[in-house]
Amino acid sequence: MKKNSCISLIFITLFSLCVNAQSKKWTLEECVRYAVENNISIKQTELDSKTAIIDRKGAIGNFLPSFNINSSHSWNIGLNQDITTGLLQNQTTQFTAAGANVGVNIYSGLQNQNTLRRANLSIVAAKYQLLKMQEDIALNVANAFLQVLFNKENLKVQQQQLAINEQQYDRSDQLVKAGSIPRGDLLDIKATVATNKQNVIIAENVLLISKLSLAQLLQLKDFEDFDVVDTTDINDENNIMAETPNAIYSKALEGRTELKIARVNLEIAEKSVAIAKGAYQPTLQGFYNFNSRVAYSDRVVGLEPNILNPTSVSGFVEGTNQIVLVPNFTRTLGSAAPFFDQFFDNKGQTFGVQLSIPVFNGFTARNTVARSKVSLERSKIAVEQQDLDLQRNVFTAFADSKGALNAYESSTVAVEARQVAYDYAKERYDVGLMNSFDFNQSQTLLTNAQSEVLRTKYDYIFKIKILEFYFGIPLIKN
Incomplete structure (x- = not known):
């Protein structure tokens, strides 16, 4: 008995886990977090950050001395001078040579220092680019998530309307049999039911497509059972609409990523100008060379x-x-002297410093400086443009949010009035005081009003999210 009980308990537990796994519904925060961690575009941007780190290592390497070892072994065949007799004769001789050289960059117009500073700024810019990509993906996910919610509620409206019309068809059938209304009205209701069924099918397909779009945005491989929570509450939980556009803009100036990217790119352009100007200055390098030779002749x-x-x-x-x-x-x-005896006896060393003063190089340095200055001016203009764009986007987002709220409130009032008008029309239709055409018109107006409420509702939610985004309120909590 105990064994059977344990087996039953295990079966029930596994069944519950399977049901929970299949019935899992994703929240907006879960969708955004998953997309940020798994989106392909974000992964590609992360590779740019790794490349920037590698470039910084290269800039650090410019400060280190260079050290190289070389060696060679050669055969001389034919008419050669015998190093022992000084006579020319046909013979084959072998030689082994080895050497090492060290180079140190003492001064190069501060180009190495500025290159390192630019590499550090490039790492910061890459991090901002990654953050910008994450923010863009988060907004796209939020938009797709809200689109799924809209399509879900729209499907419910169509299903409810179909259920009402089917009931109305049964009611009209009874009224036709009782002689209260003409048979033509029943046919009109039947056509309306058919249209409602078609609308339900269309709404189901639209909902399915929106789910697939969101699942693909999340890079989900298994999206057949993908679904989201039915969150329908609408509220400005952060009270963002109480802020003024100027306050939101001032907050955005401090934290918006695209503005940070433009400013860092400006600093990078300034360092590029400094690096280019370094080519005008002399360079001083230190060097040390060691070499030796071994011969294998008698x-x-x-x-x-x-x-x-x-x-x-x-x-x-x-x-x-x-x-x-x-x-x-x-x-x-x-016979030839031992290898290492010759190696140490024939060694030679040279060391010193080399000064190079640029005089004329076909305007190469001057043109490089001119190009870097043009890039600097572009970066300055980009900062100004980002500032203007940010101000315009913030004020536009605030106006859009305010307009979306007004539209939602107006549509709510309209749907309440349409509902009252529909109830009144239904009462008149049931007692035969209204024909089916006028009743269907009232019903269509109610359905359109309900759809408009849904549209304005989720439009307002998304615009509030955008406004919060500019104010520095993230879509997901860290």
């Missing part, structure tokens, strides 16, 4: 008297013309 190890020709004429005594004889010796050859 060497002279001693001298022996020449038995066959023991003497040779060296010259004549001045005045007497007496012949001067000198002994002849023959060189004794041996």
Whole structure:
């Protein structure tokens, strides 16, 4: 019995987990957070940040000395001079050479320092670009999320309208049988029911497409059961509409990412000008070189008297013309000296400093400075443009939010009036005082009013989110 109970408990637990997994509905915060962590565009922007870090490492490397080792082994085949006898002869000789050199950049017009500063600024700019991408994705997700909610409620409206018309069709069928209304009215109601069914199918398809769009924006691979929570509350929880446009604009000046990007790019352009001007100044470099050589040919190890020709004429005594004889010796050859003995005996070293003063290089430095100054002016204009765009966007967003609120309030009043008019028309239709055409018109006006309430409602929610976004209120909490 205990074994069966345990099996039942496990089965119930697994079934509950499966049901919960299938019935999971995503909140707006969960959607935004997931998109920020998994969106492909954001991942690509993260790679730009890594590239900026690598560039900074390269800028740091410019301050370090260079050190290189070289070596070679060569064969000389053919007519060569014998280094032991000085005679030309056909032979094959081998040589091994090795060396090392060190270079130190002492001064280069502060170009290395400014390059490092520019690399640090590039890292900051890359971080701002990543943040800007995350903010844009968050707004797109919020818009797609609200679109799903709108389509959900619109589907409910269409389904409710279909249910009402089906009931009305049954009621009209009874009235036709009782002779209270003509059969033509029943046919009109039947056509209306068919139209409502079509509207429900269209609303279902639109809802499905909006879910797919949101799931693809989140980069979800399994989106067949994807759904969001039915959050329908509308309120300005942060009371953003109580702020003035100027207050929101002042807050946006402090925290908006696109303005920070423009300002950092301006600083980068200033450093680029300083780097370009550094080419006008002299450069001073220190160097040290070490080299050595090893030969594998035979060497002279001693001298022996020449038995066959023991003497040779060296010259004549001045005045007497007496012949001067000198002994002849023959060189004794041996194998090459040991490798490391030759390596240390043949070593050589050079060191010093090299000064390079730019005089004329075909206007290269001057043109580079001119181009960097043009880029600097572009960056200054970009900062001014971002400031103007931010001010315009904030005031436009505030006006849009205010207009969306007024539209929502007006549509709410309108739908209440349409509901009263529909109820009155239904009462008149039920007692035969209104024909089906006029009744359908009243019903259509009510449906349109309900749809307008939904549209203005979610339009207002999204515009409030944009206004909060400019005020520095994030869509998700850290």
